[in-house]
Amino acid sequence: MARSVVSGSLESSDCLITLTEAGETSVQVDTIVHEAFQRHLESLIRETLKQSGVKNIKVHCQDQGALDYTIKARLEAALARYEENDDG
């Protein structure tokens, strides 16, 4: 079964990040705010992922109007949990 972790919540101004092990890296953003912001969030997530060095992962971000610092923090916490769960 693929490794999967979550971080954050679906409360207002927060986001729920789900990371799942995958054959290649992909980012899916569902946001309650404007579509234009979706591209910004995707770019923010890809940049944070790049800095972490983690690859082959599917990121699903369910955004409830989170600011950038929240998106980055939730993703960082999820990545740390993902790394901790590495049984290989």
Added chain:
Amino acid sequence: MARSYLFIPANVPRMLQNADVFEADALIFDLEDAVSSHEKDEARALLARFLDEHRPEGVELYVRVNSDDDLEKDLRTIAPYDVNIVLPKARSAAIGNLTTLFKRLKRRFRVLALIETPKAFFELDVIAEDKMVDGLILGAVDLLNETGGTFSEDGDALLFPRNKLHYAARAADIRSIDTPWPRVKEGLEHDIKRTAALGFDGKCAIHPNQVPSINEAMSPSPDALYKALRIIKKYESEQTTRFSLDGEMVDKPVIEKARKLLDKAKRYGMEVGEDG
């Protein structure tokens, strides 16, 4: 010096990013009781990013750290930031252990000691005199859980701990900070008046709606300030420590009290005018 200390759960973005609009003099970002054990890691990550990018200005900042195995992780997380700590379940030994931790982290935090166990009351003088400690906070809910007392509007169960803590703080010349009132509004005004009457420097809040009432009650009233100003002016003009004002005798302790009141008003940014 702060009058109101507002607890903000460190894992709730909407509270963090609005923290500076609540008009509290001090904010306490809570990594302890407000965060469940499985959320501690994400709360630390969120708080660090928040302090990086949205650090509130013009307000004192504290972090209530955990007192158990998470303490070092908490301190490491906040070490880069200009914040100080609230140490829960403070005992003299725990405060002593901080010295070692601070050395390891190469970072010294100032400490507000949260006094919430009966045993801590029997070493309050040692805690208050520690050079790292800037103030004592009464944590009544946990304390009463141990003593069996009731958190009631008459405040009887808290009379001893409140007085003991305040006296220990005063003797060590550090801050005395009262426990938060557990309900948002009902009974709050009565409780705050008691806090102010006992002489506390500040009071904690668990809801933003409690802050304005605390700030008002913990500030000197305009009438009291006007009277204090007149006492000091008369003292300065007559150069004696014993005189009469409005039919009341004024002596050295009264003059000292008036001076402290004026100093307090200045610290809170209050205007002290001639016209009351």
